[in-house]
Amino acid sequence: MKTYYFLLLTILFLNQTFSQDKYFTKEGYISFFSHSRVEDIKAENNHVLSIIDTTGEIAVQLLMRSFLFKKALMQEHFNDNYIESHKYPKAKFKGIILNFKELDEEINETRIIGVLSIHGINKEISTKAIINFQNEEIIITGEFTVEVVDFNIKIPSVVINNIAKTILITFELRHKLYIK
Amino acid sequence: MKKYTLLILILGLNINLFSQELEDILEKEAPDYSTTITGTFHGTRIMNGHSVETRKRGILEFLISHRFGRINSGIDDLFGLDDSNIRFGFEYAFTDDLTIALGRSSFEKTYDGYIKYRLLKQKTGEQDFPVSLTLFGSATEKTIKDYEPEDKPAFKDRLAYTSQILLARKFNSNFSFQIMPTYIHFNMVPTTNDPNDIFAVGFGTRIKISKRVSINGEYYYTINPFESIDTNNSLAIGVGIETGGHIFQLIFTNSRSMIEKGFIAETTGEFFNGDIHFGFNISRAFHLKKQKEKLY
Numbered sequence: 309m310k311t312y313y314f315l316l317l318t319i320l321f322l323n324q325t326f327s328q329d330k331y332f333t334k335e336g337y338i339s340f341f342s343h344s345r346v347e348d349i350k351a352e353n354n355h356v357l358s359i360i361d362t363t364g365e366i367a368v369q370l371l372m373r374s375f376l377f378k379k380a381l382m383q384e385h386f387n388d389n390y391i392e393s394h395k396y397p398k399a400k401f402k403g404i405i406l407n408f409k410e411l412d413e414e415i416n417e418t419r420i421i422g423v424l425s426i427h428g429i430n431k432e433i434s435t436k437a438i439i440n441f442q443n444e445e446i447i448i449t450g451e452f453t454v455e456v457v458d459f460n461i462k463i464p465s466v467v468i469n470n471i472a473k474t475i476l477i478t479f480e481l482r483h484k485l486y487i488k
Numbered sequence: 489m490k491k492y493t494l495l496i497l498i499l500g501l502n503i504n505l506f507s508q509e510l511e512d513i514l515e516k517e518a519p520d521y522s523t524t525i526t527g528t529f530h531g532t533r534i535m536n537g538h539s540v541e542t543r544k545r546g547i548l549e550f551l552i553s554h555r556f557g558r559i560n561s562g563i564d565d566l567f568g569l570d571d572s573n574i575r576f577g578f579e580y581a582f583t584d585d586l587t588i589a590l591g592r593s594s595f596e597k598t599y600d601g602y603i604k605y606r607l608l609k610q611k612t613g614e615q616d617f618p619v620s621l622t623l624f625g626s627a628t629e630k631t632i633k634d635y636e637p638e639d640k641p642a643f644k645d646r647l648a649y650t651s652q653i654l655l656a657r658k659f660n661s662n663f664s665f666q667i668m669p670t671y672i673h674f675n676m677v678p679t680t681n682d683p684n685d686i687f688a689v690g691f692g693t694r695i696k697i698s699k700r701v702s703i704n705g706e707y708y709y710t711i712n713p714f715e716s717i718d719t720n721n722s723l724a725i726g727v728g729i730e731t732g733g734h735i736f737q738l739i740f741t742n743s744r745s746m747i748e749k750g751f752i753a754e755t756t757g758e759f760f761n762g763d764i765h766f767g768f769n770i771s772r773a774f775h776l777k778k779q780k781e782k783l784y
Contacts, residue, residue, distance in 0.1 A: 359517075360510075361510060381773060392661075
């Protein structure tokens with residue numbers, strides 16, 4: 309019995325120690341891309357917030373209005389009609405980088421699993437990612453796809469051929485040591 | 489076994505606590521951007537008159553407006569459809585806030601030019617601001633030869649100017665309201681009894697019934713109308729439909745003219761007597777420049 313308590317306390321304590329070290333960025337990059345027969349649409353966001361701790365937990369959030377499109381009208385429609393950013397201003401992700409503590413190369417391939425929240429809908433995501441330890445930075449890159457329909461985003465019939473059903477999301481998050 | 493469950497529970501709880509901590513840090517670090525409220529109205533026009541909206545930098549808007557004759561003119565004129573007048577305009581956004589435009593109306597063969605500047609924007613967030621304010625100024629030149637050959641008026645006598653303050657608030661995503669104090673100056677008026685300076689105040693609204701369809705209404709109350717002609721206040725009700733780069737508006741109004749000095753000061757139709765002109769505005773936006781990086 310005592311052993312268990314000891315183990316428990318140790319784990320708690322260990323976790324606390326690890327939690328001291330966090331890596332953080334305010335200038336992460338996330339883009340999404342829609343390909344259709346009619347047109348390609350790309351939007352980029354360079355103001356993504358992301359934080360990881362040494363247990364491999366990760367939390368990401370961004371403002372929908374910070375997505376930049378080539379055409380101003382597209383951006384307006386994206387915010388006002390499709391993603392409704394007045395109601396759902398942020399997209400969030402909360403997850404775990406698998407085997408984070410065991411990653412010992414400079415460049416590692418692993419998997420991130422977690423929950424992505426867009427347009428008020430939570431969706432489980434599992435994606436491959438490259439974790440790169442470089443000059444005291446932790447750089448996480450990768451891409452995954454989401455289905456528009458999963459997030460309850462309605463595309464009107466007039467533009468149904470302009471917008472892909474599957475959207476490719478690309479991310480590059482360069483974390484530096486977080487100082488409070 | 490129980491102990492393991494306890495262990496797992498506590499560990500699980502611990503992880504949850506940690507995630508919350510990470511999220512809290514993000515919330516704390518997130519810059520508190522003030523968000524500018526966009527889309528107070530779908531287009532640059534509520535119905536006949538202007539809304540607070542301006543186009544984004546580099547957009548050239550081609551606007552075609554039609555007003556048919558009066559619906560009560562009967563079957564002989566096919567309820568006004570035989571009689572049509574048109575305005576087309578090229579409206580270019582030099583910046584996100586500044587639009588300069590040229591237009592021409594077939595009614596009285598009138599040329600018009602306007603400058604529109606978006607001075608204040610409604611915002612939420614750290615720097616809360618309750619309304620949007622846009623300044624509007626136009627000049628029009630009537631070129632119809634409605635005079636005796638020996639009586640030709642000078643160029644300046646056929647000019648009229650309109651100045652407006654457009655003040656709007658988007659109360660929620662479905663309801664927007666606008667007030668438009670207006671001052672119109674005519675260089676020449678029909679008789680000496682008529683005022684050269686006309687003051688009016690307008691009210692406009694948009695009620696969205698779906699994401700792309702809205703009901704719009706607009707009313708201008710003229711404080712000191714012309715004496716020599718029997719004028720009425722301008723009223724317009726209609727539907728706005730937005731489809732991608734197009735905006736389409738169907739309008740019922742007692743005004744024949746589509747420019748400010750015309751519909752505010754020179755409307756003769758009486759709406760509730762059936763002097764209603766059916767019409768539409770079609771707008772097509774062309775992107776001539778790519779967007780620049782901008783921090784929200």
